[in-house]
Amino acid sequence: MVGQGAIGLLTACQLQQQGAKVRLWLRQPVSLAVHFRTLDGNSRHHRFEPWPTDQPIHTALIAVKAYDALSCIQQLQPLLAEDACLILSHNGLGTLETIQPLLKPKQQLWFLTTTHGAYIEPGNQAGRQLVHSGAGSSVLGAIQAESHPIPTFANALNTALGPLQSVTDILPYLWRKLLINCLINPLTALHQVQNGELARPCFAAELTQLLNEFCLLAELAGYPQDKAAAWQQLQQVITSTARNRSSMLQDRLAGRRTELEYITGFVLREAKRFELRLPGHEQLYQLCQDAGF
Numbered sequence: 247m248v249g250q251g252a253i254g255l256l257t258a259c260q261l262q263q264q265g266a267k268v269r270l271w272l273r274q275p276v277s278l279a280v281h282f283r284t285l286d287g288n289s290r291h292h293r294f295e296p297w298p299t300d301q302p303i304h305t306a307l308i309a310v311k312a313y314d315a316l317s318c319i320q321q322l323q324p325l326l327a328e329d330a331c332l333i334l335s336h337n338g339l340g341t342l343e344t345i346q347p348l349l350k351p352k353q354q355l356w357f358l359t360t361t362h363g364a365y366i367e368p369g370n371q372a373g374r375q376l377v378h379s380g381a382g383s384s385v386l387g388a389i390q391a392e393s394h395p396i397p398t399f400a401n402a403l404n405t406a407l408g409p410l411q412s413v414t415d416i417l418p419y420l421w422r423k424l425l426i427n428c429l430i431n432p433l434t435a436l437h438q439v440q441n442g443e444l445a446r447p448c449f450a451a452e453l454t455q456l457l458n459e460f461c462l463l464a465e466l467a468g469y470p471q472d473k474a475a476a477w478q479q480l481q482q483v484i485t486s487t488a489r490n491r492s493s494m495l496q497d498r499l500a501g502r503r504t505e506l507e508y509i510t511g512f513v514l515r516e517a518k519r520f521e522l523r524l525p526g527h528e529q530l531y532q533l534c535q536d537a538g539f
């Protein structure tokens with residue numbers, strides 16, 4: 247397991263609970279204590295040992311911020327087995343183009359996207375206080391793999407972040423998740439509101455414009471969106487995560503770098519490729535930049 251963000255630690259805790267031997271790869275090779283509050287309000291204590299730096303890595307879930315994904319894989323490279331299996335999971339798009347050329351022919355790259363909600367309570371440096379805040383589901387698909395059988399690690403992921411759907415083409419799912427993220431994340435981070443606030447009528451016109459523009463781009467990029475279904479899914483996410491802070495708002499409040507470049511930034515770079523203007527996303531991007539993220 248690579249990374250100590252909420253989704254990585256949620257996976258690690260769930261797997262350890264099932265008896266799996268989970269090791270963490272962190273910037274510093276130290277063990278990590280996690281106090282985990284489960285969905286039903288129970289508390290559990292977990293401890294993870296660091297990955298031993300002299301053992302090859304066969305399977306790793308890399309759940310780091312999009313901007314850390316490339317450097318993370320570069321660091322792991324000397325330890326990766328010839329047929330290592332990497333599962334990447336982050337918000338946004340735009341990392342795969344730089345990561346794929348680094349992999350050897352038999353090394354596999356998969357992508358996992360999840361709607362499980364989890365967050366780390368700020369402040370405790372001695373360990374991590376992890377909260378599983380919302381049940382969700384996950385989708386797994388190959389980005390680079392010689393064949394596409396249901397991988398053995400899919401069972402483990404189903405236990406940790408299920409129900410898990412395995413698909414042959416993950417990119418349409420990543421575009422739909424991008425749509426949700428590029429409507430919810432910058433707006434909630436900019437206005438410093440919980441996701442549920444976006445259901446207020448004052449946000450409807452802006453969300454509609456952002457959705458319409460995204461659909462124009464997605465069509466050109468080869469990932470057409472059913473607008474009505476996308477709107478419905480957006481409302482469903484806003485409702486089911488109403489009391490959550492989006493990851494971008496959490497990053498902003500914690501003074502961390504945000505994934506703006508891989509969410510709205512990616513959308514604008516793609517639009518440029520098609521010589522398409524997206525005034526709503528352009529303005530939102532500018533406002534976020536002006537606000538310092």
Ligand code: KPL
Pocket residue numbers: 337426427430431441483487490491492493494
């Ligand atoms: O993925 C999310 C995020 O915050 O990054 C959503 C779906 C918007 C939930 O908060």
